Amino acid sequence: MLSVVVGTGRCGSTLVQEILARHPGVGFVSGFDDKLPRLNLSGRRNGRLYRRSVPRPAGMTSLGHSRRLLERGRVRVAPSEAYQLIDRQVMAGYSKPCRDLRADDLTPYVEHRLRAFFDRRIERQGCQVLLQHVTGWPRTGWLHAAYPDLKVVNVVRDGRAVANSWLQMGWWDGWRGPDNWLFGPLPPELRAEWEEADRSFPVLAALGWRMLMGAFTQARAAHPADQWLDVRYEDLLSAPRDEVARMVEFLGLDWSPAFERGFRRHEFHAGRGAAYQRELTAVQVSAVERVLDKTLAEWGY
Numbered sequence: 419m420l421s422v423v424v425g426t427g428r429c430g431s432t433l434v435q436e437i438l439a440r441h442p443g444v445g446f447v448s449g450f451d452d453k454l455p456r457l458n459l460s461g462r463r464n465g466r467l468y469r470r471s472v473p474r475p476a477g478m479t480s481l482g483h484s485r486r487l488l489e490r491g492r493v494r495v496a497p498s499e500a501y502q503l504i505d506r507q508v509m510a511g512y513s514k515p516c517r518d519l520r521a522d523d524l525t526p527y528v529e530h531r532l533r534a535f536f537d538r539r540i541e542r543q544g545c546q547v548l549l550q551h552v553t554g555w556p557r558t559g560w561l562h563a564a565y566p567d568l569k570v571v572n573v574v575r576d577g578r579a580v581a582n583s584w585l586q587m588g589w590w591d592g593w594r595g596p597d598n599w600l601f602g603p604l605p606p607e608l609r610a611e612w613e614e615a616d617r618s619f620p621v622l623a624a625l626g627w628r629m630l631m632g633a634f635t636q637a638r639a640a641h642p643a644d645q646w647l648d649v650r651y652e653d654l655l656s657a658p659r660d661e662v663a664r665m666v667e668f669l670g671l672d673w674s675p676a677f678e679r680g681f682r683r684h685e686f687h688a689g690r691g692a693a694y695q696r697e698l699t700a701v702q703v704s705a706v707e708r709v710l711d712k713t714l715a716e717w718g719y
Contacts, residue, residue: 420536420548421569421669422561426630427553428583429575430651433684435497435551437662438571440469440680443671445545449498455506460542467495469676473684499551508535512557516602518633519560521640529564536565547669554600555630556637570641571665572634575651576719577710578703581623582694592622601626611709620698624706628713635716650718655688 423438425431439446444465451459501513508531512519524532540548547569552558562568584590596604596612604612608625615621638646647668654661662681666673695703707714 419546419567419569419670420540420550420561420565421571422550422552422558423571423573424552424556424558424634425573425575426580426627426634428580428587429553429573430654431551431553431573432497433651434571434573434649434654434665435549436473437681437684438549438665438669439465439497440683441547441666441671441677442469442674443546444669445539445543445548446497447500447503447539447550448495449500450495452498452500452503455503458503458507460539462542464495465543465545468497469680471496497549497551499553504535508532514600515555515557518555518637519557521559521563524560524563532561532564546671549669556634558637559640562641568641568645569669570638570646571668572638572646572648573651573654574631574634574648574717576691577624577627577631577714577717578694578706578719579691580627581620581706581710582697584623584626585620586697590623592619592626596622596626599626601629604629615705615709618702618705620702621705621709624710628710631713631717652688652691655686655691658684658686 423431423435425434435446438444442465445461446464446468448461448464448468451461451464504512509528536548536550550561552561556570556572558568558570584592591599595617596609603609604625608629612618612622612625638648647665649661649665659681663673666677671677694706698706
């Protein structure tokens, strides 16, 4: 079965994906596979190698040579969004669409390639669930059109924290303006709000989150309700065992002794939840909150 962990990016979805991938019944596409897209590796040993690794503790600068394939930031035998690989083996526009990919975007030709890509990995890895990580646009409608039993774990984080984090990322291309960034043009009403905010970059990041969350709302409404699970990142940090148990049950997996050992390798720190209050000025926070007021409330913030 194919399932996905989705989120806007900088929302905690990587942590969720990496925790769930500790389960012996879960397969995934690895960063190592993604760095060699021409080879179209099936990742037969991905789970075995990853589940032997230890999450890198905060502040550690290096690991032994024998463990570097498992280290965050290197070519990792660990879960990946696999954008290079999927672009090459399935559809070139998968990684950078200007809007969400919906069911009506899936052509029969691409559906055949998509099914071949994931079915091959499910078979070779012998997993109960192949769990794919997706960030940015949801793409769940597009995937669901090929896999009607697709289950979605949607990781949501406070948009103020996400916007602040985007501003600190090297890949965030909002500095070039919304006519040139990854997400495509802002809708006219959001563009007007950005102009009213004197084209503030924190506000632009916040509007980007708001635009993506609108797409997630639409994607959730179009998906079978019993195949969609929302998980708030803040809830995961405050009650990790309870929230992970919800996800494991939702995916049809058991909390086995092997998964317990993997789960206990992870540490959970809630300290950066309100970092945006320290890392943005009071004026910037106020401007961000003005444009996010309704959307934050809709998602329980």
